[in-house]
Amino acid sequence: MFEALPGFREFYPEDFSRRLGLFDSWRRSLEICGFSEYDAGVLEPLDLYKEKSGEEIVEQLFHFVDKGDRKVALRPEMTPTLARMIGAKANALRRPVKWFNIGDHFRYERMQKGRTRCFTQLNVDILGDAGVTADVEAIYSLILVCKRLGLTGEQFVIRLSDRDIWLLALETANIQEDLRPQVLGVIDKVERMSDEQSIEALEKLISGRSKELFDVIQSMFAVESLDGLKSWFDGRENVADEIRERIASRLEEWRDLWEQLNKLGCGEFLKLDFTIVRGLAYYTGFVFEAFEKGRRARALAGGGRYDHLIEKLGGPDFPAVGWAMGDVTMTDCLDHHGLLPSHETPIRVFAVMEDESRETAMKIVAKLRESGVSMVYSHKKAGFGKQLKEATQWNCQYALVMGSSEMAIGKVLVRNLEDRSEESIGINYLVQHFKKLGLAV
Amino acid sequence: MFEALPGFREFYPEDFSRRLGLFDSWRRSLEICGFSEYDAGVLEPLDLYKEKSGEEIVEQLFHFVDKGDRKVALRPEMTPTLARMIGAKANALRRPVKWFNIGDHFRYERMQKGRTRCFTQLNVDILGDAGVTADVEAIYSLILVCKRLGLTGEQFVIRLSDRDIWLLALETANIQEDLRPQVLGVIDKVERMSDEQSIEALEKLISGRSKELFDVIQSMFAVESLDGLKSWFDGRENVADEIRERIASRLEEWRDLWEQLNKLGCGEFLKLDFTIVRGLAYYTGFVFEAFEKGRRARALAGGGRYDHLIEKLGGPDFPAVGWAMGDVTMTDCLDHHGLLPSHETPIRVFAVMEDESRETAMKIVAKLRESGVSMVYSHKKAGFGKQLKEATQWNCQYALVMGSSEMAIGKVLVRNLEDRSEESIGINYLVQHFKKLGLAV
Numbered sequence: 001m002f003e004a005l006p007g008f009r010e011f012y013p014e015d016f017s018r019r020l021g022l023f024d025s026w027r028r029s030l031e032i033c034g035f036s037e038y039d040a041g042v043l044e045p046l047d048l049y050k051e052k053s054g055e056e057i058v059e060q061l062f063h064f065v066d067k068g069d070r071k072v073a074l075r076p077e078m079t080p081t082l083a084r085m086i087g088a089k090a091n092a093l094r095r096p097v098k099w100f101n102i103g104d105h106f107r108y109e110r111m112q113k114g115r116t117r118c119f120t121q122l123n124v125d126i127l128g129d130a131g132v133t134a135d136v137e138a139i140y141s142l143i144l145v146c147k148r149l150g151l152t153g154e155q156f157v158i159r160l161s162d163r164d165i166w167l168l169a170l171e172t173a174n175i176q177e178d179l180r181p182q183v184l185g186v187i188d189k190v191e192r193m194s195d196e197q198s199i200e201a202l203e204k205l206i207s208g209r210s211k212e213l214f215d216v217i218q219s220m221f222a223v224e225s226l227d228g229l230k231s232w233f234d235g236r237e238n239v240a241d242e243i244r245e246r247i248a249s250r251l252e253e254w255r256d257l258w259e260q261l262n263k264l265g266c267g268e269f270l271k272l273d274f275t276i277v278r279g280l281a282y283y284t285g286f287v288f289e290a291f292e293k294g295r296r297a298r299a300l301a302g303g304g305r306y307d308h309l310i311e312k313l314g315g316p317d318f319p320a321v322g323w324a325m326g327d328v329t330m331t332d333c334l335d336h337h338g339l340l341p342s343h344e345t346p347i348r349v350f351a352v353m354e355d356e357s358r359e360t361a362m363k364i365v366a367k368l369r370e371s372g373v374s375m376v377y378s379h380k381k382a383g384f385g386k387q388l389k390e391a392t393q394w395n396c397q398y399a400l401v402m403g404s405s406e407m408a409i410g411k412v413l414v415r416n417l418e419d420r421s422e423e424s425i426g427i428n429y430l431v432q433h434f435k436k437l438g439l440a441v
Numbered sequence: 442m443f444e445a446l447p448g449f450r451e452f453y454p455e456d457f458s459r460r461l462g463l464f465d466s467w468r469r470s471l472e473i474c475g476f477s478e479y480d481a482g483v484l485e486p487l488d489l490y491k492e493k494s495g496e497e498i499v500e501q502l503f504h505f506v507d508k509g510d511r512k513v514a515l516r517p518e519m520t521p522t523l524a525r526m527i528g529a530k531a532n533a534l535r536r537p538v539k540w541f542n543i544g545d546h547f548r549y550e551r552m553q554k555g556r557t558r559c560f561t562q563l564n565v566d567i568l569g570d571a572g573v574t575a576d577v578e579a580i581y582s583l584i585l586v587c588k589r590l591g592l593t594g595e596q597f598v599i600r601l602s603d604r605d606i607w608l609l610a611l612e613t614a615n616i617q618e619d620l621r622p623q624v625l626g627v628i629d630k631v632e633r634m635s636d637e638q639s640i641e642a643l644e645k646l647i648s649g650r651s652k653e654l655f656d657v658i659q660s661m662f663a664v665e666s667l668d669g670l671k672s673w674f675d676g677r678e679n680v681a682d683e684i685r686e687r688i689a690s691r692l693e694e695w696r697d698l699w700e701q702l703n704k705l706g707c708g709e710f711l712k713l714d715f716t717i718v719r720g721l722a723y724y725t726g727f728v729f730e731a732f733e734k735g736r737r738a739r740a741l742a743g744g745g746r747y748d749h750l751i752e753k754l755g756g757p758d759f760p761a762v763g764w765a766m767g768d769v770t771m772t773d774c775l776d777h778h779g780l781l782p783s784h785e786t787p788i789r790v791f792a793v794m795e796d797e798s799r800e801t802a803m804k805i806v807a808k809l810r811e812s813g814v815s816m817v818y819s820h821k822k823a824g825f826g827k828q829l830k831e832a833t834q835w836n837c838q839y840a841l842v843m844g845s846s847e848m849a850i851g852k853v854l855v856r857n858l859e860d861r862s863e864e865s866i867g868i869n870y871l872v873q874h875f876k877k878l879g880l881a882v
Contacts (some may be wrong), residue, residue: 002525002755003488005513008482010526013540016478028882031786032810034817037457041559042483042545043448043515045501048443058849062484066506067549072446084443085451095833096820099454104483108508118482133820144810251579263803265811271576308561314443345472360706370706376475379537379574394475395534441469 007109007117008255012312013362019120022149022327023102023332026122029148033141036123036221037099040081042104045070048080051313052282059105062117074106078123078324079306079314087315093210095128098137116328124303125311126323132253135286135305136260138321142290142301143266146327150339151204153268156300160275162254163304165229166220168247172236180283186278187217205321220274224294226254229272233297276304283308288323292333303326307364346374350400350417355381357404364402364412364427371431372440373401391417398439400430448550448558460561461501462770462782463590463775465541467563469607470589474582476539481522483545487512489521492754493723501548503558515547519765520747521754526547526824527568528756538567539578540792557769566763568751576727576746577701579762583731583742584707586766591780594709597741601729603695604745606670609688611619613677614657614846620646622722628658628716643760661715667695670713698727718783719743723750729764733774741774778819787815787882790839790875791832791858798845805843805853805868812872813881832858839880 004010011019027037046063063073075081075133078101101123124141126134128241139158144154163184165320170180193215200293202210218391223229233247234241261270278287287304303323310318334340353361365375376394378387384401391399401413407427415422415431425433434440445451452460468478487504504514516522519542527538528736542564550556566673567575580599587597604625611621627642634642636655643651663669672681674688676840685805702711719728728745751759775781790809794802817835819828825842833838842854848868855862855874874882 002486002492002521004482004525005486005507005511006509008484010481011479012526012530013477013479016480019480020478028813032813032815032882034815036454036786037461037784038452038454039457040451041445041462043446043449043547043559045443053444059520063508066446068447068502068735070446072546080443081451084445085453089453098817106484118484129820131820140807147811175671263800264807281645283648343478345468347476359704362701363706364703366581372469372473374453374475376539379570379572387706388813413628437783441473 005113005117007115009116009118013205017343017345018340018341019327020253023054023120023329024101024343025341026100026151027146028102028126028323030122030141031236033137035100035141037042038082038085038099039103039307040085041073042075042106044075044081046073048084048313049073054307060109061122061344062106062108064110069202071327075103076105076107076354077310078105079102079125079322082123082125083313083315084312085271086318087313090316093128096134097125097127099127101395104436110370115319117167121130122301122325122327123322124324125320127320128149129320129321130307132262134319135257135321135422136264137260138303138323139286139288139361140264142303142325143269143325144290145291146269146300148160149334149341151333151337155286155293155333155337156269156292157271157293158266158269158288159271159276159291160280160286161272162286162408163277163283164250164285165254165279166274168233168243168250169216169220171243172233172239172247173213175213182214185279185281189205190217190221191275195414203386223274224272226258226272229341258430263431270394282306284308286321290325296335297334298329300329326338334357347398347439348373348376348396350387350388350394350396351375351377351437352384352391352399353377354402354404356383357402357407360407360431364400364430368400368430368440371434373431373434373439374439388417398437446558447552447606448556450557450559458784458786459772459781460768461784463772464561464647465542466590467543467766467784468584471541471563471565471582473586474539474578474611476541476582479523479526480541480544481526482548483516485516485522487514489525489754489834490514490517493521493750498810501550503547503549505637516544516720517546517548519544519546519562519564520750520763522567523564524756525753526750527759528538528754533746534569537575538566538568539570541565543796547844550622555778561768563742563766564760564763565612566870568759568761568763571760573697574701575760576698576762577705577734579764580702580711580727580729581707583729583744583764583766584710586736587710587731587741588776590771590782592774592778596734596774596778597710597851598712598732599707599710600714600717600732600735601710601727602692602713602719603727604718604724605691605699605726606695606713608663608710609674609684609691610657612684613674614654616647616654623686624654625718626720626722628629629720631658631662632716636769652654664715665713667692667699668714672697677756709864719745723747723753727762732768733770736777737776739770741770787813789815789817789835790841790878790880791828791837792816792819792836793825793828793832793840793842795825795843795845798843798848801848809841809871809875809881812875814875815880815882839878 049057059074066072079186085293093388105121106118167180190198199210199214202213223232283304284307285305289299291299292298305321307319378390410427411424414425490498502514507513546562593753631639639714640651640655643654664673724745725748726746730740731742733739738750746762748760792806810816819831851868852865855866
């Protein structure tokens with residue numbers, strides 16, 4: 001007997017129902033925020049990913065040469081595909097573009113607990129709008145997705161940070177421009193390294209000043225409020241007026257973002273946290289992550305502004321902000337809190353029939369199904385008791401008992417299998433009755 | 442700028458909405474018939490397909506060796522995966538198992554119109570039930586799927602045939618047992634070949650008797666009713682009693698199938714058609730195809746009984762009947778008839794706000810969104826006229842006009858952008874009002 005490949009999951013109906021329940025919830029939350037769904041194939045030209053992430057990404061990909069001699073890869077992320085689609089229709093698209101995708105992604109990673117080689121990711125992006133309101137909508141939509149899944153401020157937090165602020169902070173520390181992105185790369189890892197390791201990594205970049213810079217970084221990590229952020233910059237010495245102006249302007253945008261999000265009722269979920277840098281070099285402004293509180297503070301989602309990526313990938317100049325959420329961590333988090341949703345399927349009705357009136361009974365089954373009632377029935381001839389037992393095995397909430405003598409006078413019994421109550425209903429009123437019960441969908 | 446790979450489709454929101462609309466319809470129809478959804482990864486061990494279809498299938502696959510030195514393939518069909526999943530839990534599963542899957546499949550085919558290398562297929566299977574009622578449910582569910590998509594008996598037909606009947610027919614023609622499957626392979630292609638080609642192909646199998654057999658085949662092709670089928674067998678000469686008994690028993694099952702389907706209201710969609718053989722050797726009994734009428738008589742779906750396949754693939758003895766429907770042909774057919782469904786998204790409401798009362802307006806937006814109302818608003822500060830214009834660009838059906846003076850007395854205007862009617866609503870009654878309009882989902 002064959003097995004599924006390592007890192008690839010199988011979804012039996014019970015698991016699939018929860019999987020689809022999560023997707024249903026994601027989909028509805030994003031639709032509520034005015035986003036539209038899109039998709040593309042999971043197989044793409046390999047070069048699409050090299051362009052964005054360089055040669056090293058290839059190590060993590062499922063890639064091969066197809067029969068037409070094309071280098072292809074199973075998509076590891078959605079953004080390059082999005083960039084291509086936006087680029088191809090840039091002029092025809094109403095701005096801002098608010099799109100989302102729920103799709104499979106693939107990475108060949110070393111197997112460990114909670115890691116899969118195929119995962120489903122929700123990608124949410126707002127494109128063509130450089131203003132703060134787009135960042136607000138992006139962050140708000142992330143919070144709404146979490147809230148509608150039943151998560152509260154006790155269970156998750158959005159950590160907000162800003163690569164622009166970090167670049168300005170490094171500027172006040174006299175780190176030369178071309179080194180700043182690399183320093184950000186180190187800052188991204190500081191919390192996972194010992195202080196000695198961090199200082200060593202910084203020393204490689206700015207020989208002789210690593211200890212000083214490490215202190216600067218630590219003091220930024222301690223910032224917890226907008227006022228604190230302002231004080232931090234105010235406390236920096238020997239900062240040119242031109243830089244002060246840019247700092248003031250950026251702090252103004254922060255205030256705007258913060259106020260808009262508070263108006264939308266997001267205050268309780270937000271936390272300033274400059275330990276968040278987002279490793280990827282293409283982020284350009286606000287960056288944020290949704291974290292699970294307590295247990296292990298794992299990232300449930302992450303994102304930020306990436307104003308130049310679409311252009312870099314060959315598209316038009318299209319400022320953008322977006323975020324992504326994976327199904328594996330989120331499912332685990334919801335499971336832990338007893339919040340796993342299920343796909344809403346119609347309630348099943350079991351048709352119990354007698355052999356002598358099977359013909360009429362089958363006609364009724366067909367009529368109800370066409371009205372949207374979910375009906376099952378025994379494939380074998382059996383007595384009422386056995387059929388009712390099968391109804392329970394099918395998890396039916398109702399049984400439609402069609403006895404010959406009752407059918408002869410135009411009636412059937414609708415039995416509620418949970419509270420065992422029973423109603424005699426005229427055959428001609430059955431559809432109406434099931435509609436009233438909310439069973440005809 | 443990169444392009445998508447040949448044969449791989451991109452779905453912009455408008456296309457995606459129709460795609461998801463089709464899936465929604467498929468899903469709901471199958472749920473109504475009591476089927477449960479399952480899924481698995483699109484990447485599978487290559488051997489899984491060789492086992493069922495032999496080496497030749499490899500030619501049509503996207504396959505490669507992964508970084509762990511495993512031979513893998515993008516799934517070309519669902520049945521082997523289904524067999525594995527059933528096999529792994531055979532004892533725990535309630536019989537009959539009624540499952541469906543909506544998933545991507547991949548074949549490296551020569552590019553031509555209407556062909557894609559990645560297509561989505563609906564797979565529907567009933568397993569663990571060898572009786573005619575399972576065939577009835579399978580065929581009925583196929584018809585219900587078509588009907589709920591809006592197709593009528595004018596537009597599609599189910600052509601019913603039977604490999605068992607064909608094998609019996611060949612037995613009465615004294616074709617030896619081991620040659621019969623190969624003869625069926627030729628019969629499957631007769632309609633696409635000239636008579637000469639068919640006879641030539643038969644001659645290779647049964648030297649000297651090809652013309653005689655070709656006449657037998659043609660006479661079976663002419664059978665159009667159950668009575669006709671009975672007459673056909675009655676007319677065969679020199680048939681042993683033992684064979685006659687098996688024929689009678691099979692005709693009895695046909696009568697049962699036919700009657701049950703008629704009781705379910707399927708009569709108008711059914712046609713006996715022994716030109717249908719289904720090329721694949723693993724089919725064992727009733728086989729059927731849904732055909733588009735008129736235009737080009739293309740197969741919209743196909744299936745049949747395959748009682749030994751699960752066991753052959755390493756699973757338990759699990760009789761099965763199932764069918765599959767692809768998204769490409771079905772979408773084209775529905776498009777032709779103006780029947781393409783759309784995914785039902787919530788109706789969007791555009792929030793029109795004044796700068797001086799933006800704070801309160803944003804709070805209202807957030808409150809409505811949390812109640813399930815789909816809300817969008819202008820990311821830029823603009824006058825009412827400009828905002829209402831943007832509302833139209835977003836295809837909003839309603840605008841929520843939040844003027845400062847009205848808000849001061851606790852009111853807002855709900856404007857229907859289609860009929861331009863307008864209602865003044867108390868802010869505290871907005872959620873209730875939108876619920877009444879069916880906008881809060």
